[in-house]
Amino acid sequence: METNLFGYCNKMEFVPVDRILPNPYQARTRLDNMPELLRSINQYGIIEPIGVRVISKRVYELVFGSRRLNACKKLDIAYIPAIILKLSDREAGILTVEENIHKRDLNVIEKANSIKILNYGFGYNEDEISQILSLTLEDIKSYIGISKLNKDVKKSVIEHNLSLRHIEGILKIESKEEQKEIVEKIGKLNLNSVRARLYIERYLKRKERLNQVIDYRDIIKSRVINLEA
Secondary structure, rough: OOOEEEEEEEEEEEEEEHHHOOOOOOOOOOOOOHHHHHHHHHOOOOOOOEEEEEEEEEEEEEEEEEHHHHHHOOOOEEEEEEEEEEOOOOHHHHHHHHHHHHHOOOOHHHHHHHHHHHHHHHOOOHHHHHHHHHOHHHHHHHHHOOOOOOOOHHHHHOOOOOOOHHHHHHOOOOHHHOOOOOOOHHOOOOHHHHHHHHHHHHHHHHHHHHHHHHHHHHHHHHHHHHHOO
């Protein structure tokens, strides 16, 4: 079996599971539905091969198929069908992110971390990433912003299973404490993405009005002090 990716000719082989290194560009942090996958492999075997690249003699690195590889390890399967890909580090990074970014089972933080790899790890700018992943430039900017969120805010986003549309407005809030507070509120109220966006907009408007009041009071206070002087 042969395929063609990035202009290279690739082949499929049965590769020793214990000689496959993990993918350094893999953003997936969870292995959901493993019992179902284990049952499927027990019954039908590996239907779709994984992708690996050669690192050195008889040593490989995973490019895609982390759930299948982990399932084989759990089942003590010695060999797994794999497409041997001839890829550079940059190409492996792109292929991994492309393979993951449109998957529904990846949360928004995992997707943001994937895009961060292309941006910070390989130096692709936002326009290039937008073209590579077929996502809008606005979404790419939002994902990169989300990748910079405080770890506690990210944890709360994951716990409440919020999407990009739920939290893209959170980037307009500077305080990490306030970001976490808003994320918690959106999650606890079970707001959909539209209501979440409106909630953040109202919060920002209230804060702006409050800041204007505080500024006005400071001005009056300053003038009183100057008159007394």
